[in-house]
Amino acid sequence: MTASTDITPVPERDRVPRYEPTEIEPHWQQRWDELGLYRTDLSDTSRPRYYLLTMYPYPSGDLHIGHWYICTPTDAIARFRRMNGDNVFFPIGFDAFGLPAENAAIKSGIHPAVWTMRNVENMRRQFRTMGATFDWDSEVVTCLPDYYRWNQWIFLRFLENDLAYRRMSAVDWCPKDQVVLAREQVEGADRVCWRCGTPVVKRDLEHWSFRITKYADELLDFTGIDWPEPIRQMQTNWIGRSEGAEVVFTTAPSDHHAGGEELRVFTTRPDTLFGATFMVLAPEHPLVASLTAPERRAEVEAYIEAARRRTEIERLSTSREKSGVSLGADAINPVNGERIPIWIADYVLSGYGTGAIMAVPAHDERDFEFAKVFGLPIVRVIAPEGAADDGIVAEAFVAHTPGERLVNSGPYSGMPADEGFRAIVTDLEARGQGTATVTYRLRDWLVSRQRPWGTPIPIIYCEADPSCGIVPVPDDQLPVLLPDDFRYSPEGGNPLEQTESFVRTTCPRCGGPGRRETDTMDTFVDSSWYWWRYLAPDKLDGPIDRALDDAWCPVDQYTGGAEHAVMHLLYSRFFAKALADLDIVTEREPFQRLFNQGQILGADGERMSKSRGNVQDPDELVSRYGADSVRLFLMFMGPWDQGGPWSPTGIEGVHRFLRRVWAVVLDPTGSESDGSTVDVADGERQVRVAAHRALQGVTEDHAGFRWNTIVAKLMELTNTLMRFRGTPVAGTSGWDEATDLLLLMLAPEAPHIAEELWARRLEAAGEPWRSIHTQAWPAFDPALVVAETIELPVQINGKLRDLVPMAPGLPQDEIEQLVMARPKVQANLEGMSVVKVVHVGGRLVNIVVRPAS
RNA sequence: GCGGGAGUGGUGGAACGGCAGACACGCCAGCCUUAGGAGCUGGUGCCGCGAGGCGUGGGGGUUCGAGUCCCCCCUCCCGCACCA
Numbered sequence: 001m002t003a004s005t006d007i008t009p010v011p012e013r014d015r016v017p018r019y020e021p022t023e024i025e026p027h028w029q030q031r032w033d034e035l036g037l038y039r040t041d042l043s044d045t046s047r048p049r050y051y052l053l054t055m056y057p058y059p060s061g062d063l064h065i066g067h068w069y070i071c072t073p074t075d076a077i078a079r080f081r082r083m084n085g086d087n088v089f090f091p092i093g094f095d096a097f098g099l100p101a102e103n104a105a106i107k108s109g110i111h112p113a114v115w116t117m118r119n120v121e122n123m124r125r126q127f128r129t130m131g132a133t134f135d136w137d138s139e140v141v142t143c144l145p146d147y148y149r150w151n152q153w154i155f156l157r158f159l160e161n162d163l164a165y166r167r168m169s170a171v172d173w174c175p176k177d178q179v180v181l182a183r184e185q186v187e188g189a190d191r192v193c194w195r196c197g198t199p200v201v202k203r204d205l206e207h208w209s210f211r212i213t214k215y216a217d218e219l220l221d222f223t224g225i226d227w228p229e230p231i232r233q234m235q236t237n238w239i240g241r242s243e244g245a246e247v248v249f250t251t252a253p254s255d256h257h258a259g260g261e262e263l264r265v266f267t268t269r270p271d272t273l274f275g276a277t278f279m280v281l282a283p284e285h286p287l288v289a290s291l292t293a294p295e296r297r298a299e300v301e302a303y304i305e306a307a308r309r310r311t312e313i314e315r316l317s318t319s320r321e322k323s324g325v326s327l328g329a330d331a332i333n334p335v336n337g338e339r340i341p342i343w344i345a346d347y348v349l350s351g352y353g354t355g356a357i358m359a360v361p362a363h364d365e366r367d368f369e370f371a372k373v374f375g376l377p378i379v380r381v382i383a384p385e386g387a388a389d390d391g392i393v394a395e396a397f398v399a400h401t402p403g404e405r406l407v408n409s410g411p412y413s414g415m416p417a418d419e420g421f422r423a424i425v426t427d428l429e430a431r432g433q434g435t436a437t438v439t440y441r442l443r444d445w446l447v448s449r450q451r452p453w454g455t456p457i458p459i460i461y462c463e464a465d466p467s468c469g470i471v472p473v474p475d476d477q478l479p480v481l482l483p484d485d486f487r488y489s490p491e492g493g494n495p496l497e498q499t500e501s502f503v504r505t506t507c508p509r510c511g512g513p514g515r516r517e518t519d520t521m522d523t524f525v526d527s528s529w530y531w532w533r534y535l536a537p538d539k540l541d542g543p544i545d546r547a548l549d550d551a552w553c554p555v556d557q558y559t560g561g562a563e564h565a566v567m568h569l570l571y572s573r574f575f576a577k578a579l580a581d582l583d584i585v586t587e588r589e590p591f592q593r594l595f596n597q598g599q600i601l602g603a604d605g606e607r608m609s610k611s612r613g614n615v616q617d618p619d620e621l622v623s624r625y626g627a628d629s630v631r632l633f634l635m636f637m638g639p640w641d642q643g644g645p646w647s648p649t650g651i652e653g654v655h656r657f658l659r660r661v662w663a664v665v666l667d668p669t670g671s672e673s674d675g676s677t678v679d680v681a682d683g684e685r686q687v688r689v690a691a692h693r694a695l696q697g698v699t700e701d702h703a704g705f706r707w708n709t710i711v712a713k714l715m716e717l718t719n720t721l722m723r724f725r726g727t728p729v730a731g732t733s734g735w736d737e738a739t740d741l742l743l744l745m746l747a748p749e750a751p752h753i754a755e756e757l758w759a760r761r762l763e764a765a766g767e768p769w770r771s772i773h774t775q776a777w778p779a780f781d782p783a784l785v786v787a788e789t790i791e792l793p794v795q796i797n798g799k800l801r802d803l804v805p806m807a808p809g810l811p812q813d814e815i816e817q818l819v820m821a822r823p824k825v826q827a828n829l830e831g832m833s834v835v836k837v838v839h840v841g842g843r844l845v846n847i848v849v850r851p852a853s
Numbered sequence: 854g855c856g857g858g859a860g861u862g863g864u865g866g867a868a869c870g871g872c873a874g875a876c877a878c879g880c881c882a883g884c885c886u887u888a889g890g891a892g893c894u895g896g897u898g899c900c901g902c903g904a905g906g907c908g909u910g911g912g913g914g915u916u917c918g919a920g921u922c923c924c925c926c927c928u929c930c931c932g933c934a935c936c937a
Contacts, residue, residue: 058937099936171935182935230857234932237856313933317854442934449935523937563931565857598858599931607931636877638866642859643930650865650878652890657877659892708866712876719876722893793872798918800872838917844871848917 019662021626038133050086055560059119065616075132079748083777091534096143142526149479150543173203177492240441244268252330266353271421274409275381276358284350293328454520464512528575562596598643628750635707668730683729690720691738692784
């Protein structure tokens with residue numbers, strides 16, 4: 001009371017609170033949640049629908065920065081679409097079956113279900129800190145029976161419609177642990193089991209498969225969907241359609257072999273049939289054993305054994321020297337009756353085509369190399385126009401050229417290659433020795449997994465009556481539940497096999513004893529239809545609500561990692577087509593528009609994984625800088641489809657930016673000005689122009705998800721506002737307009753700070769609160785974005801020489817007059833004669849000159 | 854190896870075939886502050902005192918003009934069918 005004069009009055013502007021993201025962010029997250037701002041009314045048809053889907057995560061335990069990189073820009077899309085008037089549905093869930101839970105179970109004895117659900121709990125909590133607008137009411141968790149029973153239901157429908165079937169397939173097998181190994185569980189160049197170091201072998205097992213190849217041609221057709229070209233190309237190459245012919249060779253009789261067996265080969269070049277100088281079978285080909293001459297048996301068997309240890313990637317490598325073994329038997333070429341030797345080689349795969357090829361070394365690079373290594377004959381049968389046929393073939397002639405003709409091809413010699421192709425196939429067909437055929441590289445989808453943590457395949461093997469055989473579990477007995485008591489035994493194998501309570505059952509057909517199928521489904525089955533389940537996660541009488549499917553699908557926008565370019569995205573397309581044929585859904589393509597963002601790698605440039613110890617924990621960044629800064633930083637890093645190594649350098653920059661936004665909005669009169677006087681009207685115009693130009697750019701950038709340039713434009717606008725902060729411009733309505741636009745533009749990307757500042761401005765203006773996230777996206781004023789004067793770049797011979805200020809839109813002759821009058825231009829034209837002057841739409845002038853003679 | 858993508862300052866990156874380096878990080882200088890891992894102002898591709906020259910992984914080409922289009926090569930990333 002007495003010493004009041006000693007107290008320095010606190011200046012007005014010091015009362016502006018600091019930007020404390022950790023205080024405002026949880027507040028708004030809670031508020032949005034309470035208001036149900038992002039719970040989507042799926043029955044609302046008054047607004048255009050926008051189904052925004054992002055690839056659901058595996059519940060590994062903790063969210064890492066990669067999840068933020070996928071989810072937070074996607075959330076910005078959701079918020080932007082809402083501001084543009086759409087009814088946005090943006091769900092999330094968990095891809096909850098998979099290997100890591102099994103590994104944890106083996107290591108610590110925790111049941112995979114317990115481990116998984118604990119992780120789900122934790123990740124739900126972490127997801128909330130993103131400030132993302134997920135509709136949690138629609139969540140699905142695929143390891144829960146409510147979800148996986150419908151995998152089983154769909155499997156049974158596939159089975160009924162011949163889309164699911166059993167076949168033999170080779171898998172990587174650890175002989176010691178008695179388990180099938182995933183590719184990532186096979187380590188090193190010597191291919192040993194990750195757990196025990198035992199060399200891995202290939203083993204043939206009976207497997208369930210889905211008949212995706214039935215849809216191969218339809219999957220090649222991307223009409224009507226808006227997908228990135230590289231992804232379409234990768235899928236197209238993966239499907240690998242090739243047109244050609246299946247040609248029937250016959251085995252020739254020999255001492256050890258009676259002959260007369262059919263040997264079918266697939267070739268894309270039946271026109272080269274006369275150039276086939278040997279034949280190559282895959283080492284796994286069923287006729288190998290009977291064709292092998294006794295004296296060659298030891299060598300052949302050793303080669304087969306070696307091939308079975310190789311990966312497909314190795315076998316197809318073109319950099320490896322070709323290897324192979326002759327069987328000591330011949331085949332007869334159906335076009336000319338010639339005998340050619342039969343070899344086996346690992347570059348021929350049993351799963352592609354017929355597992356056998358006719359080798360035409362003159363016209364196939366691999367066959368050419370093989371022939372060189374083993375000294376086999378090379379006969380040219382296609383000659384480019386005008387080529388001298390000297391009989392020497394220096395390299396395989398593969399490319400098609402106009403005017404190429406068949407040579408050395410009996411009656412077909414002289415024909416153009418494409419005509420020869422057709423003639424040979426027609427003649428073979430007439431004699432029953434060949435047919436025109438289309439082959440695909442795509443193989444049917446092997447869905448069986450010999451693992452305990454997946455959807456049980458709903459099949460029972462009857463042990464009482466052989467006529468029952470393989471019996472599907474009736475729908476009313478679904479779900480086939482996973483046992484909650486299985487144990488990993490030290491002997492290995494699939495624990496389900498050892499769980500009597502699971503395996504022992506009764507045959508649904510005869511009531512006798514039966515064994516359950518212990519294979520579970522590939523987790524890609526779960527992820528091939530989950531977006532439909534989001535629409536009705538609690539539906540009890542079927543997997544998919546048809547009315548909601550019709551109202552909301554296909555998904556308008558799908559976002560997720562490019563590492564899923566082929567498999568997940570192809571399987572999902574297959575499901576849409578198969579389910580449409582079964583009349584379960586309507587649309588045949590699941591995702592209208594696709595965007596694949598890049599991957600965030602560890603600081604070491606390697607894929608982030610716990611085992612590498614290069615995982616970036618976002619929680620730490622959030623507690624230090626706030627979610628908005630982390631979101632903005634991830635968006636600012638670079639193009640979204642690029643990804644890159646993680647480096648926190650630079651997060652300070654976006655954080656500083658948000659602090660400047662805070663200061664500019666809450667404290668526009670703060671005295672950071674340099675004191676020079678400004679023209680208020682001009683300044684007001686400048687901030688309005690800056691705001692509307694930013695708005696134009698930001699709106700455009702949103703269409704292409706160019707977050708980095710959006711953030712840069714908002715920074716530029718803020719920098720402009722900073723220049724006028726503390727000047728009378730800050731009190732004008734133009735300033736207010738610019739700050740409002742800044743906040744509205746910032747709202748999708750940095751939702752908390754935008755909401756907080758918006759609320760404070762409303763409060764200061766005495767208006768009732770309304771969320772910035774329900775405001776309409778503003779429209780820019782076209783009159784403000786056109787330039788009043790321009791500086792026209794002038795080039796001489798393509799090199800920049802001058803910038804000429806002028807009004808925009810002048811006619812070419814006036815521009816030329818102004819340009820030619822410039823001293824710099826004159827100086828550069830000294831001793832030159834002008835060849836021509838190129839005008840580029842009033843944006844640039846290039847004067848082409850050469851030395852005057 | 855095959856298929857797809859990417860290489861731009863010290864760093865992340867920007868740039869309808871038309872002013873290379875926007876916007877940031879970092880660094881340098883100055884200001885402000887009792888203080889700063891705070892804030893503000895200015896500078897910053899390389900060579901050169903300068904005029905100017907050189908510059909987008911390397912080499913060729915198309916074009917009045919190329920980071921951008923075409924061909925060859927190098928490096929890195931993603932996928933290759935049981936990781937998800």
